[in-house]
Amino acid sequence: MAEFVEKRCEDMIPELEQMERIKLFDKNEIRGIAKKRKEYEYKIQRHTKCKEDYLRYIQYEMDLLKLVRQRRDKLGIGQKKSDIDYAIANKVNQLYTQAIHKFQDDVRFWIAYMKFCKHMRFHSSTSRMIGRMLQVHQDKPKCWHIAARWEIEENQNIQNARQYLLRGLHIHPDSRLLYADSFRLELDEALSKVGDSEMKDEKSDTVATGEDTMPDELKRANVIYLQAFKRIKDIKFIIELLDITKEYKNTEKLQNKIVSDMVQEYAHEPLMWDTMAKRELKGLVQPSSTMEVDSSEQSSLRDRISLCNEVYQTAVKKIKTEEMWSLYIECILEINHDTGSLPNFKKKLLRNALSQAHQAKKLREKYYLQWINMLNNEKKDENTQKKLLEVLTWATEALPNSVNLWQARLRYHVILGEDDNVATVFAKATKILREKALPLWRMKLLHVQAKSPEKTEEVFQAAMQGEPAIARDMKPTYVEWLVLTKNIQTARQVYDNLCLQPPSCLELHKKMAAMELMQPEISLKNARRPHEMATLQFGKSHTDVWMDYINFEMNHGDPKRVAEIHRRAVKSLDSSLAEKFVTQFSLLKAKAENSMESTVSTS
Known part of the structure; x- marks a missing residue:
């Protein structure tokens, strides 16, 4: 092994001498490069081969090549590129080839090598390597995808790319990745064959004669779609194919085909209805008689929003699930983001959707909160306040375990200064939420400190006697309040009692230790106690x-x-x-x- 390494190192000497001769590197740097290469050569020649050794060696050579190019640009040195730059690149090429031969099962080497070849423009090397990669990794759809992308992007050879994808689909007939690639390739090819004017003529002729045939240019894409639709029973993937067609002009006929199949096959899927509604909103062409709504052509924004809403209204009657209602409300919320046009009409649709979802008992917490936020931002009059209280009550009754909704309801009464209602809602919420009610306890504490400071001790005592989790988390706050409002002696007495009451609280010890260090004169005995208790318990x-x-x-x-x-x-x-x-x-x-x-x- 040593002889082989020495021979390899000797072969590199002319390259290093050239680097020094044209002053890319000084003598010490050349010595360092030679030493580093020798170390790596010994590592990759060991009996037990290691992937990381090859990866590190390759990375070292790539960094060296980058440094050489930077030095050339900085110093204005252009000579001896074939003896230096290309020699380093060929070295990396050889290392990748060796690594791939040793570790054929690791796809990372193949992909990294292809990226290197692309960067260095070693196209012939990549073409040979793709064939070998597919022989070894034909069981991985990703490899067929990589091979096809290479042919399309680097070689501009659509026919080879199509062959790779078709062979890949023959082996992986359920691969979404390969179907999507093939579908996109055929659409690219279709629209490169003819101009827009010809496609439009074809479309107008077809519509005029009432023929239901696919334009010739789209037949290949249609075949791929039909195979995908047959093999992969997933609405998300079919929507993905539909979205791909929207990226291309003059594919209305194919879009109509996909939409019609979706309506027939996936009428039970919320995502199908969501897709159809959003197509109405965007004014996209719909196939006739697919939906149970009036699909006559409309161009105004108001008409498009109305048709979109009608589709959702039909959907929630057919599919009475939380998911369907959530998709509906999410779309209406998105529509309301644009307040520049039809603001009142959009808000009315949103209010109706939220109210209907609540009545159907399918409204999620996040939408109750958005409803509440919407009412909070409206003009404060008697009707709005009444409606806000109604929604808050509905929300906490529908989702009684939601801390956020109880917080919103409690905050409403706190802002209005309704102390009796604050007490009532707080008692009801803490009884239901139990150990999850800490945010409400903190809100109640702030409210009492602001309105009736003399009752603060009473709130702390109630918290200490409540749920163990609440008592634990309130202990540090209680001790700090005692120090700030009374004195350190009182806090010490309470701390001595609290630190022995289960459950133990690490933050209590940290807080007390911090309070002791804030005193004008630090008592070492008292300052040590929190640390002693913390080490005993934790x-x-x-x-x-x-x-x-x-x-x-x-x-x-x-x-x-x-x-x-x-x-x-x-x-x-x-x-x-x-x-x-x-x-x-x-x-x-x-x-x-x-x-x-x-x-x-x-x-």
Whole structure:
């Protein structure tokens, strides 16, 4: 192996000498390049081959080639390209070839090599490699897709691309990717054969004579579509094919065919109705007698929106699901984004859709919230406020487990200053939501602090006696409030009690530790207590409680205690975390030592 590597390295010497001679690199840089190449050569010649070694070597050579080109541009050096640039490119080409031979099962190498060949314009190499790739990976539709795209984009050979796709579909008759590729290819080919005027003439002749045949130019695309429709029973894929046809002019006949088949085959699918409604909105041609709505030609925006709405109205009567209603409302919301035209008409349709979905018990939380937001943004009069309260009540009754809806309802009463209703809604919501009601407790707390500060203690006590999860999350806030409104002594007494009450709360200890450090005179005894409690309750599973304790002693307490805390941490933490803690401590110690050295040198 060593002899082979040495021979390879010797073969590279002329190339390196040329680099130095024309002053692309200096002597030290050349020595570094030679050393690096030698290391990589030994790695790829090992008995056990490793993919990563090839990938790293290839990346090194690509980076070297990039650097060579940058140096040429910067220094204005144009000579010896064949001896240097092309030699590096050929080296990468050889490495890819070797890697692909060694690791044929890894598609990444094939794809990366094709990208390289495209970049370097090694077209003949790629064409040979595509044939080999398909022999090895014919079981992967993605490879047939790649081969076809190469023929279309790089070789401009439509016939070869078509053959690859047809062979791929023969092996993978249910591949959506290959059907979509073939369909797009045939549409591209159809519209490249004839001009727009000829296609229009064909279309007008067909309509005039009442023939239901597909234009000749679209027959290949139609055959691909029919096969796809037969093999793949999925409305999403058929809609994808329909969307592809919309990218091309003069495909109305094919679009009508797809739409007609969708209506017949997928009348039970919400997405089919959604697609049909949006086609009405865009004014796209619809096949006659496919929908149970008036499909006479209309051109105005109002007419298109009305026809779109009619399709949805028909749909929700046939398909009484939450998904169907959601698609309907989503489209009407999108229509309402444009407020420049017909704003009142659009809002009316949205209000009706939301109200009907609520009555059908199919309205999702997000749409209740949008309905509420819409009413909040309207002119504040008695009727609007009445309607807003009605919708809020409907929403919380329809979806009683929604925290967001209860928040919106509670906020409504808080803004209006209706204290009795605030209390009633809060009591009802917390009873239903239980441990999920924390946002409502926080809202109630802010409301009481603003309106009746003397009742704040009462709210905290109620929270402490409520759901364990609520009590746990409110503890830090309670301690902080005591420090800010009363004194640290009161907070310490309450903390001593709360920290022993289950469930344990890590944030409580952190908050109390922070409060102690905010005092004008820090009491080390009291400041240590939160750290001691945190390590006792969370010392097995949290490295940060030990690091916080160590930081406290180093910065505010007694640094001599650090060794003992370190020993306790290593003993207490789970084995997987103990190693992490040791690393964190080492970094902290090194940082402290560097800081001390810097201070001394400055002095």
